[in-house]
Amino acid sequence: MQLSSPTPIIELKTISKHFKVGKEKIELFKDLEFQCNENEFVVFTGPSGCGKTTILQIIAGLTRVDQGTVRVFDHNINDFNEESLALFRSSTIGLVFQLGHLIETLTVLENILLPVELAQREEKDYEKRAWDLLEEFYMAHRAHSLPRMISGGEYQRVAFIRSLILDPQILLIDEPTANQDERTKAAIFQKLAQLKGKKTILVVTHSRDIFPQADRIFIPDNFRLREKNGLS
Numbered sequence: 001m002q003l004s005s006p007t008p009i010i011e012l013k014t015i016s017k018h019f020k021v022g023k024e025k026i027e028l029f030k031d032l033e034f035q036c037n038e039n040e041f042v043v044f045t046g047p048s049g050c051g052k053t054t055i056l057q058i059i060a061g062l063t064r065v066d067q068g069t070v071r072v073f074d075h076n077i078n079d080f081n082e083e084s085l086a087l088f089r090s091s092t093i094g095l096v097f098q099l100g101h102l103i104e105t106l107t108v109l110e111n112i113l114l115p116v117e118l119a120q121r122e123e124k125d126y127e128k129r130a131w132d133l134l135e136e137f138y139m140a141h142r143a144h145s146l147p148r149m150i151s152g153g154e155y156q157r158v159a160f161i162r163s164l165i166l167d168p169q170i171l172l173i174d175e176p177t178a179n180q181d182e183r184t185k186a187a188i189f190q191k192l193a194q195l196k197g198k199k200t201i202l203v204v205t206h207s208r209d210i211f212p213q214a215d216r217i218f219i220p221d222n223f224r225l226r227e228k229n230g231l232s
């Protein structure tokens with residue numbers, strides 16, 4: 001029997017967030033609350049533009065909120081300056097953006113090893129892991145290519161591998177299976193299944209195939225997160 005509930009690893013409290021488009025103010029979130037425990041697998045889904053990517057960006061500290069607090073590992077993200085936030089993020093959070101964000105002047109392998117450098121760790125300790133992950137996601141033959149030379153699906157895979165390189169405790173993954181063929185989708189599903197219960201995983205996806213993996217599913221709706229009941 002569990003006597004006390006575990007401390008949440010991620011906690012959003014009374015979050016408000018708006019965007020300005022021209023003169024128009026678009027209210028996206030208001031008094032939004034979210035908590036996630038260590039090693040939970042959470043899916044965010046819902047229609048385009050409802051705020052899924054923004055939620056991940058808020059948790060990663062890449063988008064500042066108007067109001068409320070964002071706590072990750074008991075650190076208040078708002079208390080960090082940009083430099084300490086980048087260091088904290090690089091060692092604790094693996095991020096896969098919807099739109100890649102690889103450095104165009106670095107090769108695939110160098111991009112994958114970039115978080116190692118940012119976290120001020122020894123590159124040689126991670127080279128084997130990088131090659132193993134490249135093999136696992138059918139990308140070894142592209143290790144020395146520049147990002148502009150690879151396809152959209154390959155680009156996403158590099159971003160996925162890069163998020164795993166430091167074996168971070170938290171993974172924030174935006175649309176991992178978009179643009180992927182069946183073989184790669186299967187490799188990604190397998191990786192997520194393997195990490196389930198060992199990492200805190202937050203995935204944005206439209207893919208119902210991922211839903212059964214989720215402990216909880218949320219839809220950004222009406223300024224907050226609505227929990228989806230059932231897996232249909």
Ligand SMILES: Nc1ncnc2c1ncn2[C@@H]1O[C@H](COP(=O)(O)OP(=O)(O)OP(=O)(O)O)[C@@H](O)[C@H]1O
Nearest residue numbers: 019020021028047048049050051052053054055098
């Ligand atoms: N930097 C920005 N400036 C202005 N508006 C923004 C900005 N970022 C997001 N938005 C707006 O906020 C809303 C939510 O965007 P978000 O990217 O979180 O949606 P999403 O649910 O991830 O959509 P999709 O499924 O298409 O990726 C959208 O209406 C979007 O236009």
Ligand SMILES: [Mg+2]
Nearest residue numbers: 052053054098
């Ligand atoms: Mg999005």
